[in-house]
Amino acid sequence: NAGVMQNPRHLVRRRGQEARLRCSPMKGHSHVYWYRQLPEEGLKFMVYLQKENIIDESGMPKERFSAEFPKEGPSILRIQQVVRGDSAAYFCASSPISDRVGRGYTFGSGTRLTVV
């Protein structure tokens, strides 16, 4: 069981470029959550997805950010026209069912995005 796989581990982008972050959930998990962690701040919820559906994107910035979880392949968090303020660690978590029943999440090791 490989756990939640995120890639790349580190990503450097120049201002104005696009960043694509990938997350493969644990085998058998159909729910994916993206969180962002800014330096010295707590993890902030961004979006919750199931296969082919965005369930809750209340934490996503209104512009430049999008997420998908296709029927086949990993979940993708896409940031267009990156700015310095997007520099952060982005974590993906997965669960077998909705966390409303109160189970812990399994997190990946994150992607550290640096915008130069």
Place this chain on the structure above:
Amino acid sequence: SQKIEQNSEALNIQEGKTATLTCNYTNYSPAYLQWYRQDPGRGPVFLLLIRENEKEKRKERLKVTFDTTLKQSLFHITASQPADSATYLCALDVGANNLFFGTGTRLTVIP
């Protein structure tokens, strides 16, 4: 909006002692609360979950309490070891399928 305060950014403790970390929250009544461990450069690792109708939960050297009247959770590590050094995060269930995380307490266990 919800607010979580975790006691002190950093806590140093002597090996073998009990470490006690505090999580206080306001403006919400969560159905459950979770504790995670995070090492530098790594993702959080789930440790324990405690529900609103539970007073205490244990797992090996870990113990969590949950006081919904005080709006507080305490996280204890007994017989602490240097390997327990990490940042510990508490997280509230705020519904809508997401967790609200505190900023964490960085624990250092001194040999």
